[in-house]
Amino acid sequence: xxxxxxxxxxxxxxxxxxxxxxxxxxxxxxxxxxxxxxxxxxxxxxxxxxxxxxxxxxxxxxxxxxxxxxxxxxxxxxxxxxxxxxxxxxxxxxxxxxxxxxxxxxxxxxxxxxxxxxxxxxxxxxxxxxxxxxxxxxxxxxxxxxxxxxx
Numbered sequence: 713x714x715x716x717x718x719x720x721x722x723x724x725x726x727x728x729x730x731x732x733x734x735x736x737x738x739x740x741x742x743x744x745x746x747x748x749x750x751x752x753x754x755x756x757x758x759x760x761x762x763x764x765x766x767x768x769x770x771x772x773x774x775x776x777x778x779x780x781x782x783x784x785x786x787x788x789x790x791x792x793x794x795x796x797x798x799x800x801x802x803x804x805x806x807x808x809x810x811x812x813x814x815x816x817x818x819x820x821x822x823x824x825x826x827x828x829x830x831x832x833x834x835x836x837x838x839x840x841x842x843x844x845x846x847x848x849x850x851x852x853x854x855x856x857x858x859x860x861x862x863x
Contacts, residue, residue: 731743731744763807786825786844787817789812789825790831791830791852793830796833798836805837805839805858806838809841824843825843826846827831829841834856836858839854840861841863842861843863
């Protein structure tokens with residue numbers, strides 16, 4: 713077998729239909745576009761969301777909401793989950809970003825951490841370092857004899 717003897721499989725190659733090359737071709741005259749109307753003209757392109765003249769859905773639905781592109785996304789951790797880790801003996805009295813990362817409470821992507829109070833009361837004094845704290849969380853941490861440190 714030689715390369716110059718290779719041919720494509722029968723039926724795999726189909727000739728492109730040439731439009732507007734006379735009536736004998738089967739697609740002469742209007743070239744399959746029908747008669748008149750915007751779709752028959754050259755340069756026609758339907759606008760995104762066009763519904764044939766009906767009021768499009770993006771204009772029927774009222775505008776609402778706003779997304780701030782500069783918003784800060786905080787990874788939220790409850791004091792409950794910290795207390796559970798203390799009960800299991802996985803964390804000591806000092807809690808920082810590395811400790812939370814090791815215990816899989818945050819990802820590497822999450823830079824900002826916010827501590828919330830949760831439902832259970834903190835039983836042990838902890839030194840917690842985070843970006844933000846809720847007022848209730850600060851109250852519970854300090855009542856248990858712990859300290860709050862901001863990053």
